[in-house]
Amino acid sequence: MVDTKLREDKATKSAGSDIRQNFGTNFVVIGFFTPNYEPAALAFSKNLAEQRISHHLYARSLLGDSWYSQTRQKPTVLARARRDYPDLPLIFMDVDCTVRGDISGILRSPGDLAMRIKGTALGTTRRALKPTTRVLLLRPTPGAAAFVAAWEAGCEHAGGGDSAEAILIEVMGDTPELYAIGTLPLSYAGIELHDAPADAVVVHDTIHDQTRPAWGLRRSAQRYFRAGRNAAYRLATGKTYDELYKKRGAQDRSK
Numbered sequence: 001m002v003d004t005k006l007r008e009d010k011a012t013k014s015a016g017s018d019i020r021q022n023f024g025t026n027f028v029v030i031g032f033f034t035p036n037y038e039p040a041a042l043a044f045s046k047n048l049a050e051q052r053i054s055h056h057l058y059a060r061s062l063l064g065d066s067w068y069s070q071t072r073q074k075p076t077v078l079a080r081a082r083r084d085y086p087d088l089p090l091i092f093m094d095v096d097c098t099v100r101g102d103i104s105g106i107l108r109s110p111g112d113l114a115m116r117i118k119g120t121a122l123g124t125t126r127r128a129l130k131p132t133t134r135v136l137l138l139r140p141t142p143g144a145a146a147f148v149a150a151w152e153a154g155c156e157h158a159g160g161g162d163s164a165e166a167i168l169i170e171v172m173g174d175t176p177e178l179y180a181i182g183t184l185p186l187s188y189a190g191i192e193l194h195d196a197p198a199d200a201v202v203v204h205d206t207i208h209d210q211t212r213p214a215w216g217l218r219r220s221a222q223r224y225f226r227a228g229r230n231a232a233y234r235l236a237t238g239k240t241y242d243e244l245y246k247k248r249g250a251q252d253r254s255k
Contacts, residue, residue, distance in 0.1 A: 111182030112143030116189035143179035
């Protein structure tokens with residue numbers, strides 16, 4: 001029988017071992033890490049310990065040969081954590097998140113589960129809604145269990161180039177009657193550090209993984225593109241693109 005309480009022990013730091021600590025909170029923050037992300041997981045555990053937040057970060061092996069393959073481990077980790085802590089709300093976070101204070105307000109989100117639903121531009125005239133699971137609340141309900149099972153099954157049969165969130169869009173479209181999905185307040189959603197609102201309690205700072213050299217180049221290109229686009233819009237309109245379209249943090253960056 002699995003003990004549903006976190007053991008009162010210090011964070012396990014040996015390679016290949018889960019990292020967990022108990023501080024008596026009425027929820028557990030969970031996440032997972034592959035060997036190349038272990039330093040980030042240890043830093044995240046230290047951050048959570050400073051906030052006295054109970055957590056369990058699962059050690060996982062690398063799967064496949066792409067970053068997308070690793071993301072598809074998310075529902076499997078959720079399923080395992082649901083078995084380990086069947087009576088507690090779970091708050092999943094990517095290990096490159098940072099918690100700045102009390103996160104218990106996440107539990108006030110409605111639904112069997114809650115996540116951020118992000119607006120995404122499709123060209124110049126259309127927009128779409130996209131779920132993001134960087135931070136995800138999972139309640140101990142039958143609906144939440146059905147959600148995890150459907151997502152896990154979708155990931156098991158996915159192609160190598162599909163991310164967990166791309167699969168999630170299909171799953172949410174196929175099984176909406178099984179669960180209720182709420183939305184997280186932006187302050188808890190783990191928005192990127194440069195875009196996060198001033199009152200953000202959970203923020204995200206994407207790791208420049210040395211096993212993915214193209215990622216650093218991509219981030220640099222994005223920064224140069226953003227700066228160039230802002231300069232062009234300011235020249236043409238007197239305002240940057242971020243200011244015109246009310247990107248978070250634009251006011252602070254323009255000062």
